[in-house]
Amino acid sequence: MNARQTMRRLPDGRRLHLGDGPIDLIIEAWGARAAVEAAYAAAMARFATILDELCAELPSLRAPSGEAAPKSPVGLRMARAVAPFAPADFITPMAAVAGSVADEIADAMSAAATLDRLAVNNGGDIALRLAPGQSFALGLVDRPDKPSLFARATLNAADHIGGVATSGWRGRSFSLGIADAVSVLADCAAAADAAATLIANAVDLPGHAAIARAPADSLQPDSDLGPRLVTRGVGALTPQEIDAALGRGMALAEAFEKSARIRAAALHLAGRTLTMGAVAALEAPMGRANAAG
Amino acid sequence: MSAETETGPDKIRCDACPVLCYIKPGMAGACDRYANDAGILVRLDPHVLLKRAIDQGGDLVPFMEDAQTSGDLVREREVFVTAIGAGTTYPDYKPAPFIVGSRVEGVDMVTVVTEGIFSYCGAKVKIDTDRHLGPETAAVRVDGEPIGHVTTGEYGSQMLSLGGVNHLTHGGKKEGRVTCKALLDLCNGLPVEMQIDGGAHVVVEANRPPIVNGVRETRMRVGCGSAAIGMFAKQWRELVDEVIVVDDHITGVLSEHQAGKFLGVPATGVKMRGHRSTPGRYFRVAEAGSGWGGTNLVDPLAIIAGFDPKRAWPGLRLLMVSTTGEHAASYVLDDELKPVEQELSPALKAAVERVQDNCEPALSSVLFMAGAGGSLRAGVTENPVGLTRSVREAITRVTCGGAPVYVWPGGGITFMVDVARMPKNAFGYVPTPALVAPIEFTMKREDYAALGGYLEEIRDVGEVSALANCRAIGARQDNPWPLRPASIEDA
Numbered sequence A: 001m002n003a004r005q006t007m008r009r010l011p012d013g014r015r016l017h018l019g020d021g022p023i024d025l026i027i028e029a030w031g032a033r034a035a036v037e038a039a040y041a042a043a044m045a046r047f048a049t050i051l052d053e054l055c056a057e058l059p060s061l062r063a064p065s066g067e068a069a070p071k072s073p074v075g076l077r078m079a080r081a082v083a084p085f086a087p088a089d090f091i092t093p094m095a096a097v098a099g100s101v102a103d104e105i106a107d108a109m110s111a112a113a114t115l116d117r118l119a120v121n122n123g124g125d126i127a128l129r130l131a132p133g134q135s136f137a138l139g140l141v142d143r144p145d146k147p148s149l150f151a152r153a154t155l156n157a158a159d160h161i162g163g164v165a166t167s168g169w170r171g172r173s174f175s176l177g178i179a180d181a182v183s184v185l186a187d188c189a190a191a192a193d194a195a196a197t198l199i200a201n202a203v204d205l206p207g208h209a210a211i212a213r214a215p216a217d218s219l220q221p222d223s224d225l226g227p228r229l230v231t232r233g234v235g236a237l238t239p240q241e242i243d244a245a246l247g248r249g250m251a252l253a254e255a256f257e258k259s260a261r262i263r264a265a266a267l268h269l270a271g272r273t274l275t276m277g278a279v280a281a282l283e284a285p286m287g288r289a290n291a292a293g
Numbered sequence B: 001m002s003a004e005t006e007t008g009p010d011k012i013r014c015d016a017c018p019v020l021c022y023i024k025p026g027m028a029g030a031c032d033r034y035a036n037d038a039g040i041l042v043r044l045d046p047h048v049l050l051k052r053a054i055d056q057g058g059d060l061v062p063f064m065e066d067a068q069t070s071g072d073l074v075r076e077r078e079v080f081v082t083a084i085g086a087g088t089t090y091p092d093y094k095p096a097p098f099i100v101g102s103r104v105e106g107v108d109m110v111t112v113v114t115e116g117i118f119s120y121c122g123a124k125v126k127i128d129t130d131r132h133l134g135p136e137t138a139a140v141r142v143d144g145e146p147i148g149h150v151t152t153g154e155y156g157s158q159m160l161s162l163g164g165v166n167h168l169t170h171g172g173k174k175e176g177r178v179t180c181k182a183l184l185d186l187c188n189g190l191p192v193e194m195q196i197d198g199g200a201h202v203v204v205e206a207n208r209p210p211i212v213n214g215v216r217e218t219r220m221r222v223g224c225g226s227a228a229i230g231m232f233a234k235q236w237r238e239l240v241d242e243v244i245v246v247d248d249h250i251t252g253v254l255s256e257h258q259a260g261k262f263l264g265v266p267a268t269g270v271k272m273r274g275h276r277s278t279p280g281r282y283f284r285v286a287e288a289g290s291g292w293g294g295t296n297l298v299d300p301l302a303i304i305a306g307f308d309p310k311r312a313w314p315g316l317r318l319l320m321v322s323t324t325g326e327h328a329a330s331y332v333l334d335d336e337l338k339p340v341e342q343e344l345s346p347a348l349k350a351a352v353e354r355v356q357d358n359c360e361p362a363l364s365s366v367l368f369m370a371g372a373g374g375s376l377r378a379g380v381t382e383n384p385v386g387l388t389r390s391v392r393e394a395i396t397r398v399t400c401g402g403a404p405v406y407v408w409p410g411g412g413i414t415f416m417v418d419v420a421r422m423p424k425n426a427f428g429y430v431p432t433p434a435l436v437a438p439i440e441f442t443m444k445r446e447d448y449a450a451l452g453g454y455l456e457e458i459r460d461v462g463e464v465s466a467l468a469n470c471r472a473i474g475a476r477q478d479n480p481w482p483l484r485p486a487s488i489e490d491a
Helices: A033-047 A050-056 A058-062 A073-085 A093-112 A189-202 A239-258 B063-067 B173-187 B225-237 B258-262 B346-357 B374-378 B384-392 B445-450 B461-465
Strands: A006-009 A016-020 A023-030 A117-122 A125-130 A135-141 A149-156 A163-167 A181-186 A211-215 A229-234 A264-269 A272-277 B034-037 B040-043 B047-051 B079-081 B098-104 B107-118 B121-127 B139-142 B145-154 B157-163 B192-196 B201-204 B242-246 B251-253 B270-272 B281-283 B304-307 B317-322 B328-333 B339-342 B364-372 B397-400 B413-418 B428-430 B434-444 B458-460 B470-474
Touching: A016 A033, A023 A033, A023 A093, A033 A093, A050 A058, A050 A073, A050 A093, A058 A073, A058 A093, A073 A093, A073 A189, A093 A117, A093 A125, A093 A163, A093 A189, A125 A135, A125 A149, A125 A189, A163 A189, A181 A189, A181 A239, A189 A239, A189 A264, A239 A264, A239 A272, B107 B364, B107 B374, B107 B445, B121 B145, B121 B173, B121 B201, B121 B434, B139 B173, B145 B173, B157 B173, B173 B192, B173 B364, B173 B428, B173 B434, B225 B242, B225 B251, B225 B258, B225 B281, B225 B346, B242 B270, B251 B270, B317 B346, B328 B346, B364 B434, B374 B384, B384 B413, B384 B434, B397 B413, B434 B445
Parallel strands: B047 B470, B098 B458, B242 B317
Antiparallel strands: A006 A016, A016 A023, A023 A117, A117 A125, A125 A163, A135 A149, A163 A181, A181 A264, A211 A229, A264 A272, B034 B040, B047 B079, B098 B107, B107 B434, B121 B157, B121 B364, B139 B145, B139 B192, B145 B157, B192 B201, B242 B251, B251 B281, B270 B304, B317 B328, B328 B339, B364 B413, B397 B434, B428 B434
C-alpha cells in the first residue's frame, strides 16, 4: 500500500474503506467471517494498483468511445460498458469509470470467497452481488450533501441486478443535463454508470434561460467533455418544464430498457420522481426515511 | 502534500495522485479533496471524527496507524463528530450541516456541528518570557501590517492580543488579508513571525518555545528576583556571602531581603542602582531588554554602584544569577572591594541548575477567541436565544473541534479555546476575510427539542461516520470527552 492510499476498516468494524486519489470505496460483504475476511483481503490486493493502471492510459480513456483501445482490466470494462451507447451519443469510457472500478473489486472479491451478499460503493455507483435467495434493500438519494431518499427498491437475487449508479449535475462529475439524480439498475455497475450518465444528460431543457452552463474544459481543463456545456445551476422551473425535461430522460431510459442495456431507472428533478423498468419494488416513497440497508 | 507545478497564471497541476488534474482557481480536482485556492494547491480537509482513544498515549493519533489492524471495533458512543470539515450553511437560515444523534449511557445526545465563519475573532497569545517584547499597546506587525498589539503582561509572560474585527475587516485590504493569514497559521499550529513596534522580533508557534530576536526561549523564570531569594535563600546561604537575582521586574538582594535577615545573613554593603522598593527588592535596575533576567544587561555588575567599605570585606563571595538561571556569574571582592569574576564552583553550578530546574519550559500559547453570532445560532435552532440561554445554563456544552472551551460570562456565546488541544488544521478562512472554525453544541435530545431544534435533521452517528469523506482520529486524553453526560462536569 502506498502513502496516498487509504485502506481501513470503518468504525463499525464491518465495512472496508479503500481510497486512492479520486477513488473512494465503501465495501461491505456478508457471509461467514472467514469468507468476509478473505474477500476483504482480495479487495485490498486488487485495489492496490487500480489507480496506477488507469492513469497509465488516461488519454485513451478520455477519448470518445471507439477511438482508442484501453488495455487495463478496468479500462476494458469501461470501454465495453460505453460501446453500446456510442453510435447514438457522445460518450467516453470515463462515463463508466466509477462503476467499472466497483465491478472489478466486486468480481475480485467474489472470486476469492463465497459470500451471501456483497456491495462495493464507489461514491454512489455500486456493484452488487447476491447469492441465490438473498436480497438488498436499496435507498436512492438525490443530494449527496443532504441525503434524503427519493426512491427505494428491494432487489432480489432473481432480479440479476449487478449494479446501481446515480448521475446528476449536483454530483462529482459534470452533467450535460439538469437532473438532480438519475439512478439506474443494470446487470453490472459499469453499464449502470454509463446509462445513468446519458439519461441524466437527456433530462434537459436546451436553451432554457434559468439554466446556467459553462464549457467543461473552462472548469476542468482536462475534462473528457472538452468544450461541451455542462450544467452549473438550475433556476426555478414550472411543473410543465419539469415534466418536459423528465420526459426526455424517460424516453431514453425506455429505449435503453427495451434493448436490455438497463433494468430500471428512477429520474429525479426538482422534487418530482419518475420510475420505470422491470423491478417492481422500485418506488418513490411519500415521506422521507433515514437510512437504507 | 508534495510540490505542485505552476502551469499558467490560473490553473495548477495537482500531483497528489497520478490523475494529475489541472485545477482552475476556485475549483477542486476529480477527487474533491484538493483544490486551487488563488493559485495554491490546498487540501480540503475531510470531515474529522474524534475517536475516543481509551488506550492511546494521550495524543492525537492518525487513524491510519491503528487501522492497520483490521477489525477496528469501536462502539458508536465513542465517536464524536467534530465540526472540522463539516462545512457551513452561512447565512445559516438552514439547519447546520450535521445534527448528529448518539446514545451515551442510556441518554440520547444530540450534537449540532457546524463550521462558523467568524469576523469577530482573534487570538490571545501568552509568551513565556521575561524579555521586553515592546511597550504596552505597541502594534504587532506581520509583513508590515498591524495585526494586533501588546497588551498587559502577566507573571513571567508577555501577552499579545491579535486579530479582531478592526484589523480583519475595518482596516486596509492588505491588513485584513495579512491578519487573517496570521491568525489562521497561529491557530493551525504554524509559526508566525511578528515585529513589535519599538520592540522585539518574535516567532510565535502554539505550544512551542517562543523565539525572541532570534533566540529561542527555553525557560520561564521561577519567580521574580525577590521570590527567587525567598525560595533559595537557605541553600545559597551556605555557599556565598551575597546573592543578587537580576530581574527586570524586581531584583532581589539576599543580605537585605527579609529571607536573608531571617537566616542571619550579615550586611555586605552592596550599593544597588535602581529604585529600592522594600528592603532587598529593587525596581528598574536597568532598562528592559533581552539580556540578563529580561533587562538589557550584558554585564550584570552595571547594576552595582559599589560596596560600602564600612561593611564589605575583601574576599566577599558574590553570586549573580538571573531569574531563569540562564545567566550566572560568581565574584570575589579584591582588596579594593572590586568584584573579580571567578569560575563557578561545582556547588554554585548545582545551585544555578536548581534554579533552572525549577523553571517551567517557556512556551507560546494561543487561545482562539470568537463570538458565535446570531445567524450561526439560527443553524442550531429556530429560536437562537434559546441556544444562548442553554449554553449559559450549562445544559448545552460547547466544544471546538472536540476541545473544551471557556465561555465568557455575559451576553452572547463568546468563547476561548486552546488551539493546541484541537486537532491539527482545524481552522480555515473565507476571503471576507474571516476565520472558519469548528464549533459543536452537545446536549440531550429532549433539551434540543425544548430549545426549538431541528429534530427532523438529526442523523445517526453511525450514518455520519460512514460518509466516505470522514476521517477518524484519536481523541486527546487530556480533553474531557465531549459526549460525557452533563452531570459529570468538567474536572
